Amino acid sequence: MRLIAIIFLLLFIAAGVVFGALNADLASFDLGFAQLSLPKGGAMLSAVLLGWILGGITAWLGTSLGHRRRRRRERKVESTTTA
Amino acid sequence: MNPIWLLALVPPLAFACGWWLARRSHVKRSGERVNELSSDYFRGLNYLLNEEQDKALEVFLRLAEYNRDTVETHLALGNLFRKRGEVDRAIRLHQHLVSRQGLSDEMKTVALLELGEDYMRAGLLDRAETLFSDLVAMDALAPSALRHLIAIYQHEREWHKAIDHARRLEAMTGEDESAMIAQFYCELAEQSRQHGARTEARDYVRDAFACQENCVRAHMIAGRLSSEDGELEQAIASYEAAIAADIAFVPEILPPLLNCYARSGQMDRAEAFLREIMERYHGISPVLALTRLYEGRDGERTAIDFLTGQLRKRPSVRGLMALIDATMDKVSGEARENYLILRDLTRKLLEGQAMYRCSRCGFGAKAHHWQCPSCKSWGTVRPIHGVANE
Ligand SMILES: [Zn+2]
Numbered sequence: 001m002r003l004i005a006i007i008f009l010l011l012f013i014a015a016g017v018v019f020g021a022l023n024a025d026l027a028s029f030d031l032g033f034a035q036l037s038l039p040k041g042g043a044m045l046s047a048v049l050l051g052w053i054l055g056g057i058t059a060w061l062g063t064s065l066g067h068r069r070r071r072r073r074e075r076k077v078e079s080t081t082t083a
Numbered sequence: 084m085n086p087i088w089l090l091a092l093v094p095p096l097a098f099a100c101g102w103w104l105a106r107r108s109h110v111k112r113s114g115e116r117v118n119e120l121s122s123d124y125f126r127g128l129n130y131l132l133n134e135e136q137d138k139a140l141e142v143f144l145r146l147a148e149y150n151r152d153t154v155e156t157h158l159a160l161g162n163l164f165r166k167r168g169e170v171d172r173a174i175r176l177h178q179h180l181v182s183r184q185g186l187s188d189e190m191k192t193v194a195l196l197e198l199g200e201d202y203m204r205a206g207l208l209d210r211a212e213t214l215f216s217d218l219v220a221m222d223a224l225a226p227s228a229l230r231h232l233i234a235i236y237q238h239e240r241e242w243h244k245a246i247d248h249a250r251r252l253e254a255m256t257g258e259d260e261s262a263m264i265a266q267f268y269c270e271l272a273e274q275s276r277q278h279g280a281r282t283e284a285r286d287y288v289r290d291a292f293a294c295q296e297n298c299v300r301a302h303m304i305a306g307r308l309s310s311e312d313g314e315l316e317q318a319i320a321s322y323e324a325a326i327a328a329d330i331a332f333v334p335e336i337l338p339p340l341l342n343c344y345a346r347s348g349q350m351d352r353a354e355a356f357l358r359e360i361m362e363r364y365h366g367i368s369p370v371l372a373l374t375r376l377y378e379g380r381d382g383e384r385t386a387i388d389f390l391t392g393q394l395r396k397r398p399s400v401r402g403l404m405a406l407i408d409a410t411m412d413k414v415s416g417e418a419r420e421n422y423l424i425l426r427d428l429t430r431k432l433l434e435g436q437a438m439y440r441c442s443r444c445g446f447g448a449k450a451h452h453w454q455c456p457s458c459k460s461w462g463t464v465r466p467i468h469g470v471a472n473e
Contacts (some may be wrong), residue, residue: 044090051094055101063106 016045154180154190161197171207177201192223200233208235221250224255234459242267242274265295266453266461272304284308297328299454300462303336310339313348326360326393331465333360333370334473335451341372350380366466366473367399374405383409400471404429437462437469 020041028037132140157180164173177198181191194217202211212235218228229252236245242323246267253260272287285308291301322340326333344353354376360369372392378386387409394402407426414422437447441464446457452464466473 044093047094050096052101053099055098055103056105058098059102059105 016041020045101120101145111434119368124434128359155185158193161194161201165197165201165204174198174201174205186434188223192221194219196224196227196231199228203231208239211235226252229255237267237454237459241272242271261294262298263461265291265298265301268294269298269300269304269453272301276308279310281312299325299329299332302328302337303332306336306339306343310343315343318343319347319349330360330364333364333366334466337368337372338387341376350376365397366468367397367402368473370394370399370402371405374409378409398470400432401427401473404433432471438467438472440467 020039023041023044025038026037027040027043028035064067120472133352138351148177151286161173161176161180164170164176180186180194186194195214199214199218200207202214210234215228215232215235219225219232229248233245233248233252236242236248246264249260249264249267252258268287268291272284272291275281275284275471276288284304288301288305288308291304293299295301302325303392306325309315310318310323319340322336322343325336326340337473341353344350344356354373357369357373357376361373370390374386374390377389387406390402390406390409394406404426407422407429411419411422411426437449439448439451440446441448441455441458441460443460443463444455444458446455446464446468448456448464451466455464
């Protein structure tokens with residue numbers, strides 16, 4: 001299972017490298033506050049990476065916040081019933 | 084469609100992938116925690132089964148501390164507290180459980196039932212009664228609640244309410260509780276008899292017979308009522324019917340029965356009856372009764388001959404003691420000293436003996452109880468048959 005995952009990872013990295021090499025020409029981006037020109041492939045890959053990381057952070061924040069909220073509510077109920 | 088627009092789908096897709104993976108790994112991690120919890124749980128269970136209740140308590144407390152969702156753990160913990168006699172802690176725990184939000188109705192009723200048992204244990208019978216009554220009214224876990232209610236009414240000797248609820252239990256579960264209800268009527272009859280309400284007592288005896296046709300206790304109460312009213316024939320018939328209903332109660336029934344025979348001057352009939360009983364009953368009571376009868380009617384010699392003959396067939400310490408008492412006057416000197424030692428010894432032997440035992444829980448008693456003081460079941464306390472007992 002782990003081996004398959006590693007092989008897939010290497011495949012995707014190779015694909016990324018190939019994709020980057022094939023689209024090495026610069027493209028200019030206007031972000032409103034700044035103008036920058038990046039290789040097309042690199043821009044694409046960093047967009048994917050950024051999305052991935054943001055998704056992970058959102059999921060993590062969602063579960064841990066929900067946990068804390070429930071914990072707090074339970075504690076309140078407990079203190080009112082045992083008082 | 085321009086393929087460049089398809090590229091716009093890639094970042095959201097990556098976002099979704101990252102989100103899903105993070106969720107999954109979290110679930111997996113909490114799954115590991117559940118495993119850890121259940122190993123704790125089994126450790127606690129193990130302690131519990133090994134009767135190491137202190138350690139079990141500690142483990143369960145910790146478990147409940149860092150996982151507040153495990154209702155079963157709380158219930159087990161409450162049970163543990165109650166068994167240890169820490170009823171106030173059990174009550175607090177169950178109250179907390181009942182007041183907790185998001186508990187399923189089923190779990191809540193279980194917790195309520197446990198709370199009621201806590202109250203019973205703490206002696207707060209009125210609170211337990213209202214709680215169980217509510218449960219019965221809600222039709223939740225009603226059979227268990229009804230059983231507890233019946234136990235409460237028995238304890239408070241509110242026999243009418245006990246009868247009502249026992250009938251409801253019968254209707255609900257379809258189980259036959261008539262023997263128990265008959266005992267409740269017998270209690271009522273006894274109560275009335277002691278207060279001098281004799282017709283009322285007879286009515287209750289009739290009710291008892293309506294529940295259980297051959298209720299030994301009802302026969303005995305009927306016999307006692309008749310004998311007190313001077314209706315000796317009637318009393319003898321009732322007592323004989325009681326023995327016919329359950330021969331195990333011979334030691335209880337013989338003394339009043341013989342009294343009735345003596346008062347009506349029918350000693351020959353008594354002898355015939357005792358002879359007949361001896362065929363079917365293998366205890367010592369009828370032998371001793373016959374010995375006493377012979378002693379009064381035919382003289383000491385016949386009585387002693389009869390007793391020694393019987394003692395060979397059914398060895399019994401009580402029989403031996405009767406024999407020693409009867410022959411005491413005939414010996415003198417050193418033999419008499421030995422006889423006195425023997426008599427003391429047999430008396431000591433009998434002193435510590437339980438004469439009755441509950442056939443259900445093994446509780447031993449010196450006197451007869453209709454309701455076992457230990458397990459509270461009715462009519463299970465019976466005479467012990469053995470060399471040193473009956
Ligand atoms: Zn018992």
